[in-house]
Amino acid sequence: MEFADITRWLFRLTPYDILLLLKGALVTIALSAGAIGLGSVFGAVVGWIRSLHIIKRVRPLWWLTSIYVDTVRGTPLLLQVYFVYYAIPTLTGIDTSVFTAGIATLALFQGGYVSEAVRTGLEAIDRTQWWAGHSMGMTYIQTLRYIVLPQAIRIIIPPFIGICLGIIKDTSLVSTIGFIELSFRAKSIGTRTLETLPPWLFAAGLYFVICYPISRWSQRIEAHLKSKG
């Protein structure tokens, strides 16, 4: 094939197909934003609980959170998606839609990884910092807010952005249960037109356009945090 033929073949997508893919990309962005928002809040709470010293003495609570974190971090996301979508309704009788199952799985996945980032960040701060805060008459919340968190946040941010980038790419997995986002659109266009490669290449380009700025931005932030010290 000539080069011109290849490009013509690659851009064989009709404007309508491209519109569908762009709409899919919007859904992917919205889905990632929802999953990151819900998952980060949940993960931050779990990570904070797991960083408390009391928690390691209340064994059942430690085990419960450990089971959650180890399951999320030790099994493939694809399996988790299938589990939430196919197994949970049978177990509980709650009829989950694709939308709820997709967002819930991604948020739980994000939460598991964020909780570990938050926990390691909080545990990296020396205990003497807590003592200093308390001896100055600060309450627990004040010490956390003004002394520990400002230091911990600089440790947490780089892995956190990495986790968010991961979740944007992993939203493609919920297309396997029928969530209509970018990958699902690419797949259905491929099935309809029997030209499977062009829509996937276009989708890859869109994912790249979403993820690349964030990854560059995270590199800049990391360098900034490092230079400060």
Add this chain to the structure above:
Amino acid sequence: MGYVFHFQSIWNSRALFLSGVLVTLQLALLTMLIGTILGIIGAVARNSQVRTARVVSSAAVEILRNTPMLVQLYIWYFGVGALGVDVPPYWCVVIAMGVNNGGYLTEIIRAGIEAIKTQQIKGGISLGMSGFQVFRYVIIKPAIGIVFPAVSNQFVISLLVSALAMIIGVQDLTYQAVYLQAHTFRSIETYIVVIIIYIILSKAIVLFSEYLDRKLFKYKYI
């Protein structure tokens, strides 16, 4: 919650699970092997004097790291088909995941190489080592030793990513789980068993990596 658990049908199909585990482990190991080789090549190209090598390496790494594995898998699968080459799905998965893993390992190994000081390399040269010997014993081995925790983490990730192989029909552990739950209607039992197997496998990889770390890089523990 009136659900009655029934594990008999799962136990009856233990052979399926075993074959799935073997395929999953094979995929993870091959992915790591290809990934490490490509990672070393990519990291060396990233630091090379040749501008083209640097540009190609960093562009490839950015593309591999900023697009989903699922999309890459489909592009390899359909792309190889469009070129008219007949590659079985299993090898397609191995190539796609190996190359993807190579992108991540390039960044990891590069960080290790950059941590090696020039004096160390000069020390190797002054001991009369040849260029390849310096590369092997003074650059690559200590560099991988420095970043070994990140490499073993990548090993766990490649185990988890290998579940995507089922999408194009490779019969790994997740494939067997989906197959079995569709045949027995025992979806919860199947998934619970498979989740436990995956957790055991990933813990085993962590332990194996720690063993390997102590064995290969003894000097770190003196």
